[in-house]
Amino acid sequence: MAGRIRDDDVALVRERAKIDDIVREYVTxxxxxxxxxxxxxxxxxxxSPSFHVTPSRGMWYCFGCGEGGDVLAFVxxxxxxxxxxxxxxxxxKTGVELRYVEGGAAINxxxxxxxxxIEAHKIAAAFYVEQLLTPDAQIxxxxxxxxxxxxxxxxxxxxxxxxxxxxxxxGHLRGKGFTDxxxxxxxxxxxxxxxxxxxxxxRLVWPIRDLGGEVIGFGARKLFDDDEGPKYLNTPxxxxxxxxxxxxxxxxxxxxxxxSQQAVIVEGYTDVMACHLxxxxxxxxxxxxxxxxxxxxxxxxxxxxxxxxxxxxVFTFDGDAAGQKAALRAFEEDQRFxxxxxxxxxxTGLDPCxxxxxxxxxxxxxxxxxxxxxxxxAIKSIIAGYDLNNAEGRIAALxxxxxxxxxxxxxxxxxxxxRLLAGWLGLDVETVTKAVGQSGRSAPAAxxxxxxxxxxxxxxxxxxxxxxxxxxxxxxxxxxxxxxPSAFTHASAQGVHAAIMRAGGPTTELAGLAWIDAVLExxxxxxxxxxxxxxxxxxxxxxxxxxxxxxxxxxxxxLELDASRRVEEVKGNLQRTDPVEQAGEHQRIFAELLAxxxxxxxxxxxxxxxxxxxxxx
Numbered sequence: 001m002a003g004r005i006r007d008d009d010v011a012l013v014r015e016r017a018k019i020d021d022i023v024r025e026y027v028t029x030x031x032x033x034x035x036x037x038x039x040x041x042x043x044x045x046x047x048s049p050s051f052h053v054t055p056s057r058g059m060w061y062c063f064g065c066g067e068g069g070d071v072l073a074f075v076x077x078x079x080x081x082x083x084x085x086x087x088x089x090x091x092x093k094t095g096v097e098l099r100y101v102e103g104g105a106a107i108n109x110x111x112x113x114x115x116x117x118i119e120a121h122k123i124a125a126a127f128y129v130e131q132l133l134t135p136d137a138q139i140x141x142x143x144x145x146x147x148x149x150x151x152x153x154x155x156x157x158x159x160x161x162x163x164x165x166x167x168x169x170x171g172h173l174r175g176k177g178f179t180d181x182x183x184x185x186x187x188x189x190x191x192x193x194x195x196x197x198x199x200x201x202x203r204l205v206w207p208i209r210d211l212g213g214e215v216i217g218f219g220a221r222k223l224f225d226d227d228e229g230p231k232y233l234n235t236p237x238x239x240x241x242x243x244x245x246x247x248x249x250x251x252x253x254x255x256x257x258x259x260s261q262q263a264v265i266v267e268g269y270t271d272v273m274a275c276h277l278x279x280x281x282x283x284x285x286x287x288x289x290x291x292x293x294x295x296x297x298x299x300x301x302x303x304x305x306x307x308x309x310x311x312x313x314v315f316t317f318d319g320d321a322a323g324q325k326a327a328l329r330a331f332e333e334d335q336r337f338x339x340x341x342x343x344x345x346x347x348t349g350l351d352p353c354x355x356x357x358x359x360x361x362x363x364x365x366x367x368x369x370x371x372x373x374x375x376x377x378a379i380k381s382i383i384a385g386y387d388l389n390n391a392e393g394r395i396a397a398l399x400x401x402x403x404x405x406x407x408x409x410x411x412x413x414x415x416x417x418x419r420l421l422a423g424w425l426g427l428d429v430e431t432v433t434k435a436v437g438q439s440g441r442s443a444p445a446a447x448x449x450x451x452x453x454x455x456x457x458x459x460x461x462x463x464x465x466x467x468x469x470x471x472x473x474x475x476x477x478x479x480x481x482x483x484x485p486s487a488f489t490h491a492s493a494q495g496v497h498a499a500i501m502r503a504g505g506p507t508t509e510l511a512g513l514a515w516i517d518a519v520l521e522x523x524x525x526x527x528x529x530x531x532x533x534x535x536x537x538x539x540x541x542x543x544x545x546x547x548x549x550x551x552x553x554x555x556x557x558x559l560e561l562d563a564s565r566r567v568e569e570v571k572g573n574l575q576r577t578d579p580v581e582q583a584g585e586h587q588r589i590f591a592e593l594l595a596x597x598x599x600x601x602x603x604x605x606x607x608x609x610x611x612x613x614x615x616x617x
Contacts, residue, residue, distance in 0.1 A: 004101045005087050010072075013087050014513075016094035019071040020055045025212045026078055028258045028304040029053060036541035040301045042078055043067050049304065052537045057471065058513040061537035068533030070513060079212075080239075085115045117186040117240050121215040123187055125207040127172050128160025128218075137161035139223050140204045147270055148357050149277075154616040157252075157273055158207045162200035162220060169198045187217065199235075202227055202529055206269045208235070208287055209251040211298070217241035219248065219287055232268075234288040245294045248272055256281045257302045261311040264344075264368055265291060269346040270353040271316075278361035280368055283352075291315070300371045314371045316344045316352060342371035373556050377415055379404055383424060394425050398435050401425075406440035440518070462493040465558040468551035473506035473515055475548040479555040480506050487562040495528045496535065563599055 008075045020029060020037060032038035032052060034547030041051035041062040050064035067077065076086045091098050131137055132154065140161045144154055153159075162169065171200050174180075179341045180196045183189040189196040203220035208214050217235030223521055235241045249272040264283040277282030286295060303311030344367050346355055348429075355363050387393035401421055407413045414436070422432040465483075468476055488494045500506070504521040510518060516536050523529045541550065570593045579586045 005084060006099045006101060009096060009098050010087055010090070013090045013094055013096050013098075014058070014070060014072055017061060017071045017090040018055065019058050019074065022054055022071050022090070023053050023060060023074060024091075025254070027051065030304055032539055034541065036537065038537040039304060041065060041067075042297075042301055045297060052539070054471075054537045054539075057516060057536055058486065058514065059533065059537045061533045063534065063538070066530050066534070068537060073499060078121045079114070081114055086114055089118075112306055113182075113185065114239055116178070116182055117238070118214050118216070120173055120176075120182060120186055120188060121207075121217070121240070122478060123173060123176055124169055124218070125158055125160065125215045128162060128205045128207075129155075129158060129170060130157065130160075131163055131168075132161040134161070134163075143204060143221075143223060146447060147274075147353055149270075149273060152377055153273060153277060157269075157276075160205045160207070160213075162198065162205050164202035164224070166201065166462045169200075170196055177285040185238060187238045187241060191303070200233065203233065203391065206248065208241070208246055208248050210246065211250055211254055213251045216246065217287070221269070234289065242294075243287050243289045244292055245298070246287050247298060248287050249276070250298065252276065253282050253284050254302060257284075257299070257311075258304075261303055263299050263303065263311070263313050265313065265315045266352055268351065268353070271351050274353040274356040275364055278352075278356055278364040282363055312340050312342065314342045314344055314368055315374070316346070339587070341374040343374050343377040344368055344371040345377075375404075375408060375413065379417065379421060380424065383421075388425060392545050394427060398425055398427065398432060402432070402435040403439040405436045412441045459490050459493070461554065461557050461561060462488050462490055463535065463538075464554045465541075466493060466496050467538055467540060468554050469500055469506050469520065470516060470532065470536045471540060472548065472551045473511055474508045475551040477506050477508055479552055479559075482559055483555065484562065486565075487558050489565075492528070492531055496531055499523045499528060499532065567593065567597060 023029060023039075026042050027039040029037040029039045030049070035056050037053040037055070038049040039051050039053075040046055040049050041064055042278045043062060044065040046064050049524060051060070053060045058070050059068065060070075060074055069077075071090070072083065072086050072186060075090060076083060079086070079089070081089065088098065132140060137582065141151075141154075144150075144159065147161075170180075170183065173183055173188065180189070184191065184196060190199045200218060200220040202224045203222055206219045206221075207215045208217040208219055217238070217240060219235075220233045222229060222231050222233075234243065237243065248269055253263070253276075260282055261280050264275060264280055264285050266275060268285055272283050272285050275281075299311075299313060303313070346352075346367055350358060352364050352367070354366060379401050382404060383397040386397035386400075388397060388446075398421070405414060405417045405421060408417060413434070418433045418436050419429050421436075422429045425432070465487075469480060483497075483567045485494065485497065488497050496519075499519050499522050503508075503518040506515075516532065519532055520529050523532060570589060574586065574589045574593060577586045577589055
């Protein structure tokens with residue numbers, strides 16, 4: 001049985017797996033200055049990016065939730081994998097052949113459950129694709145052809161066919177070494193009175209992939225009249241598949257969503273196919289559930305949705321009542337977005353797949369281009385239910401629409417929609433504005449956040465100094481020899497400094513992730529390790545190539561502040577010493593004070609390049 005992965009192989013995987021490339025599979029990253037990148041944290045909900053990645057050190061850290069680490073820690077947390085599973089996953093991506101201390105290099109028989117299930121789904125997807133070419137799958141091929149999808153399109157989207165046999169896939173996966181328990185856990189089979197049987201039988205099958213492109217489930221469409229199951233059947237909830245957290249087509253659309261800053265939400269698998277083939281390559285669909293908060297989190301990370309960088313989300317719904325109700329549900333979720341959100345309704349009731357069949361690729365592009373703001377659609381949908389030809393109808397419509405306008409969080413948009421609502425209702429703006437204001441006051445007031453206060457200038461210097469030591473150890477080697485523990489007055493800084501010294505202090509021989517690892521290894525507890533990760537990623541001010549000068553200036557400033565505290569202590573000692581009765585001691589302390597003052601002046605001259613870090617002069 002294979003054992004532990006060799007340490008040098010782990011190190012090679014970590015070296016080859018570039019952290020910015022791996023993180024970009026899940027998060028859109030923008031330049032943050034100082035060689036750092038930033039994006040919206042995938043581990044907590046936020047509106048402004050506080051998640052930072054520093055490729056030069058192979059580190060990531062979120063200043064919002066405090067999570068951080070290297071590329072292995074990122075994949076381990078976001079994919080919920082064991083350490084060994086992460087190494088195995090990234091080894092495949094980076095072409096590293098792993099060796100195990102107690103066994104061969106072929107297969108780790110102690111793979112975690114997720115790794116096994118991912119492999120089973122990969123094999124199942126390939127099996128279904130092969131079956132689509134068999135005579136029994138003619139009904140499936142006809143279904144695709146009738147909807148405008150040829151063999152190349154089916155191949156591009158990985159569409160396959162599940163045979164009508166009760167155990168075709170089950171037998172195939174058993175032959176690959178998978179147990180019935182594993183197949184049950186992954187939702188690939190169902191439990192019957194006589195044992196397990198294939199979950200999908202006699203159906204077209206679409207693989208559902210995560211952001212990283214791994215198959216985590218399937219969606220299957222009924223083909224045969226004697227199939228008593230639902231029209232569409234999806235993988236059940238499993239360790240891999242959470243329907244509220246997956247979007248069909250996200251693996252294909254991810255890069256274009258990030259590049260174009262637009263995501264198009266459609267309702268079905270064939271709609272995604274039709275959009276992509278028509279050139280709308282940002283289309284995705286939910287899988288057996290309504291669009292919700294978890295889907296929003298996925299898109300916001302790709303759209304880099306914050307006040308400075310606005311993306312665009314376009315919901316396409318059928319023009320019937322059900323489609324309009326779906327759009328209004330999306331309005332309720334829209335308040336979670338800062339992004340601009342739109343609705344595109346096809347007036348004749350055609351979905352994107354049928355629209356492409358009837359009118360060609362251009363019709364789908366035109367549909368997306370015809371989008372209207374979601375706020376506008378929601379408000380107009382409400383007032384459409386009233387007779388606006390009489391005063392009673394107009395006032396009733398106002399009473400229902402005003403709370404919707406009041407719920408618009410963007411304070412710049414709210415007055416504009418009050419004005420638009422007045423025009424749609426044929427009322428004066430003052431009346432509508434008053435109604436909106438009254439609706440807003442009746443809503444619960446937002447709870448104020450905690451006071452921020454001013455940051456301690458002394459702590460700013462101590463943090464900057466520790467950042468320089470962790471990020472640029474070679475630049476501070478000579479200066480840091482003079483730093484005493486007393487230079488750090490804050491407990492958190494003292495703990496990190498202690499770890500730095502236990503790791504041997506900054507050196508020219510150890511840098512990057514290896515140096516940070518050495519410090520992390522000797523930290524007193526997890527809280528200090530968290531701080532080290534934070535300081536290792538937090539950007540240093542851009543110094544136009546003078547980073548070494550800046551680092552030296554910061555350490556000099558740290559020493560200067562320490563010297564200033566010692567000057568005050570010595571002054572106090574001098575005042576308490578009688579110059580007549582304790583003449584010798586008084587003279588010694590006075591000489592010490594003069595030396596400290598000169599030392600402080602020399603340090604102050606060395607901080608000229610670091611003035612921006614503090615106002616504590």
